Amino acid sequence: MGFQKIRKDVYYVGVQDWDRRTFDELIPLPDGTSYNAYVIRGSEKTALIDAVDPPKIEELLTNLRKLGISKLDYVISNHAEQDHSGGIPFVLEMYPEAVVVTNPKCKIFLQDLLNIPAEKFLEIKHEDTLSLGNKTLKFLLAAWVHWPETMFTYLKEDKILFPGDLFGSHMASSELFVWDEAKVYFAAKRYFAEIMMPFRTNIQKHMNMLKNYDIEIIAPTHGQLYDNPEFIIEQYEEWISDKVDNKVLIPYISMHGSVEKMVNYLTEKLIEHEIAVIPFNMSVTDIGEFAMELVDAATVVVGSSTVHVGPHPKMIYATYLTNMLRPKAKFASIIGSYGWGSRMVDMIKEILKNFKGELLEPVISKGYPKEADFKALDELAEKIAMKHKNL
Numbered sequence: 001m002g003f004q005k006i007r008k009d010v011y012y013v014g015v016q017d018w019d020r021r022t023f024d025e026l027i028p029l030p031d032g033t034s035y036n037a038y039v040i041r042g043s044e045k046t047a048l049i050d051a052v053d054p055p056k057i058e059e060l061l062t063n064l065r066k067l068g069i070s071k072l073d074y075v076i077s078n079h080a081e082q083d084h085s086g087g088i089p090f091v092l093e094m095y096p097e098a099v100v101v102t103n104p105k106c107k108i109f110l111q112d113l114l115n116i117p118a119e120k121f122l123e124i125k126h127e128d129t130l131s132l133g134n135k136t137l138k139f140l141l142a143a144w145v146h147w148p149e150t151m152f153t154y155l156k157e158d159k160i161l162f163p164g165d166l167f168g169s170h171m172a173s174s175e176l177f178v179w180d181e182a183k184v185y186f187a188a189k190r191y192f193a194e195i196m197m198p199f200r201t202n203i204q205k206h207m208n209m210l211k212n213y214d215i216e217i218i219a220p221t222h223g224q225l226y227d228n229p230e231f232i233i234e235q236y237e238e239w240i241s242d243k244v245d246n247k248v249l250i251p252y253i254s255m256h257g258s259v260e261k262m263v264n265y266l267t268e269k270l271i272e273h274e275i276a277v278i279p280f281n282m283s284v285t286d287i288g289e290f291a292m293e294l295v296d297a298a299t300v301v302v303g304s305s306t307v308h309v310g311p312h313p314k315m316i317y318a319t320y321l322t323n324m325l326r327p328k329a330k331f332a333s334i335i336g337s338y339g340w341g342s343r344m345v346d347m348i349k350e351i352l353k354n355f356k357g358e359l360l361e362p363v364i365s366k367g368y369p370k371e372a373d374f375k376a377l378d379e380l381a382e383k384i385a386m387k388h389k390n391l
Helices: 054-066 087-094 102-116 181-210 227-237 259-272 287-294 315-325 344-351 371-389
Strands: 002-008 010-012 015-017 033-035 038-041 045-051 074-076 099-102 122-123 129-131 136-141 151-155 160-162 245-252 276-281 297-304 332-339 363-366
Touching: 002 136, 015 136, 033 102, 033 344, 054 087, 074 087, 087 102, 099 102, 102 122, 129 151, 136 181, 181 227, 181 287, 181 315, 245 259, 245 287, 259 297, 259 332, 259 363, 259 371, 276 287, 287 297, 287 315, 297 315, 297 344, 297 371, 315 344, 363 371
Parallel strands: 045 074, 074 099, 099 122, 245 276, 245 297, 297 332, 332 363
Antiparallel strands: 002 010, 010 038, 015 033, 038 045, 129 136, 136 151, 151 160
16 A cells, blocks of 8 residues: 655555454454554654564565665564564564664563564663654553553654554554544444453553643554544543443353243343343354443343353353453343253353452253243343442
8 A cells, every 4th residue: 555644754654454354363353454554754863663464564665665765773662462563573684774672571572472682672661762853752661551561652743642552443444544433433442342451450541641642643553543532532531431331241152042032031121121232142243243342331141051061162252251351341140041950150150250240140041941030030130220220
C-alpha cells in the first residue's frame, strides 16, 4: 500500500494483512489485521517506531525505500511480541548503523526472541527523551499492557501517542484514520476483550498517566489511527471501569437436547425479568464475539452436558477462556445435565479460579429436565434479577 503521511515528516510505513484470519492460532480475524510501523524524520536523526510481522517484512522495507530513507538512526521497540518486533533484524541488516531503543525488560525479550546482540541497544528509562533535532520522543513505561515490557512513545511537537497494542483493533483498511467510528467500535471492543481485558487494572493506571499529555493523534500498532482520540479513550474508560450492563451470557453445549431445553427456558425467564440475554452455542460460536460480550456482562451462566463425569471439552475451553480473560462480571452460575454421574460443577468451579464475583446456586438435571429442575431455573432467574437490580 506504500507509505502515508500523518503529519509533516511523520509517516505510516506499516502493512495491511487483508487475508489473515487467525492470530496466535487462537483469535479469529474476520477483518484481517495490520502491522503498523511509523517513521519520524527529525532535522538531525530519523527513527522507525516498531517493525512488522516477519512474513510482511519486504513490504515494510519497500515502504522505507519508497520514502527515501537512506539512513536510519533508531528503531524504537514499544513491545517485543514478534508481530511488531519480528522485522527488526531485517531492518538492522538494511540499516546497520541503526540502534534499537527500548527499555531494559524489552531488551531482554528481544535478545531472547530475535538474537539481537546487546551492543545494538540503547536503553531508556521511564520519561526519558530522545532528540531527533526538531522532534522529541518521550518514552513512558507501561508494564502489563499486555506484556511486562510494554511502553508508549510520545512525539512531543506533533502531540502523537504511539501506544503499542493499546487502543488497537484487528482490522485491515486502506483508510489511514478512523472514519467509521461505529465499525471501529466493534473491532476495538473485540480486540480489548481478547487481549487487554485481563489487564484492565494496569490499563486504568496507565490511562491516568496519559491525562498529563496533550494527545491529538493516537497511532496504535494494529488497526486505524485516531485523529479524534477522545472517541477511543472514552470507550476504554468504560470498558476498564467496574460498570457492568444488565446482561447475562449463557455459553453452552447440548449433546442430546437437555441442556438446550434448560438454556431456552432460562433465557425466556430472564427476558421476562427485563434482562438482556445472549446464549452462545459454543459448537458454532465465534469465540471473539463471546469474548467481546464478556467485557460488560453482569452475569455468566455456564451450561454443559456431562462427558465422562466432567464438563464437555468445548465448555472446558470456554470456561478456561473466561477465566483467563478475567471479565468484571459480578455473578456466575452453572446449569447442565448428566446421565449416570457428574463432577461437572466442581470441575468448572476449579477452572474459574480468577472469578471474584458471587457464584449462584447451580441447577443440574439428571437426564432430561423435570418439573423440579424448571422450578430451580425459575429461582435462578429470580435471583439473577434481584442481584442485577442491586448493582
